[in-house]
Amino acid sequence: MRMLTREKIKQILDLLRERFPGAFSKKEFLVLKKGIDLDICKDNKININRTKLRTFLSIYTAHPGYRKIHVVGANRYDLKGDIVGQVTEEEYNNYKKFHETRLKQKRFLNQQKVTKNKD
Secondary structure, eight states, X not given: OOOOOXXXXXXXXXXXXXXXXXXXXXXXXOEEOTTHHHHHHHOTTOOOOHHHHHHHHHHHHHSHHHHHHOOTTOEEEOTTSOEEEEOOXXXXXXXXXXXXXXXXXXXXXXXXXXXXXXX
């Protein structure tokens, strides 16, 4: 995954909050609709590379505030802020497994950096 700088993440978040306040609230996280990246890319007022958008969404959905609300039965929201479904048990388990794997990878990479710096 390509990394985005904190500044770029903030720029993208500000852009999405301005354009889609129903989905990207400043007050709270909402569980996003599956495939919301495609909906965002269809909006001709958003000029963002899909790869960068997907990287941003991966970071956004890994945030502890988002992980806390991503539970079985939680409502999923579209760009307008309308409920379009709910998180299924299978989706929750896949999400949890993905983020656990990602956390292990991050810890491993951090450990490699520490080991490399000691040499």
